Amino acid sequence: MHLSGDLGDPTSIEFILWLHKEFYNDATDSMLTIKNNNRSILMEPGIFRSTAEHNVVVGRHQPPSGQHVEAFMRYFENRYNQATGKSRQIMAIASAHHRLAYIHPLPAMESERE
Structure with missing residues (x-):
């Protein structure tokens, strides 16, 4: 593709x-099922978290609630899309990875929640 x-x-x-x-394209429903607060949620591949039932905790980190994910991701897209020049793009890679992990915009699998 590149x-x-x-x-x-x-x-x-x-x-x-x-x-x-694409990553979850051929996943079965059992692979897409996320246990969240004693409930099961069927993850929709390619959809950001958007409701309170999709809130996650990753270790000791509690990412922004589902209601705020879209706004965080729009800022993420605008901010990191501005990196020009090789040096800035290289620095942006690490920063973008950190921010994406902080926002955790996609529903978490149970192993990520512990």
Whole structure:
């Protein structure tokens, strides 16, 4: 995809959702089922967390609630899409990874929640 020029901007919302959807494309319902507060939720690949029932805790970190994920991701996309020049792009990679892990925009599998 990269060689043909078809690879999207890796910091765009569209690309992140596409990648998540492609990763889980052939997953069974049992692989997509997330246990959350004694309830089971069927994760929809390629969809950000958006409701309170999709809130997650990763270790001791509590990412922004589902209601705020879209706003955080729009800021993420706007901020990291501005990196120009090789040096800034390299620095942006580490920063973007940290911010994406902080926001944790996609529903967490149970192993991530412990």
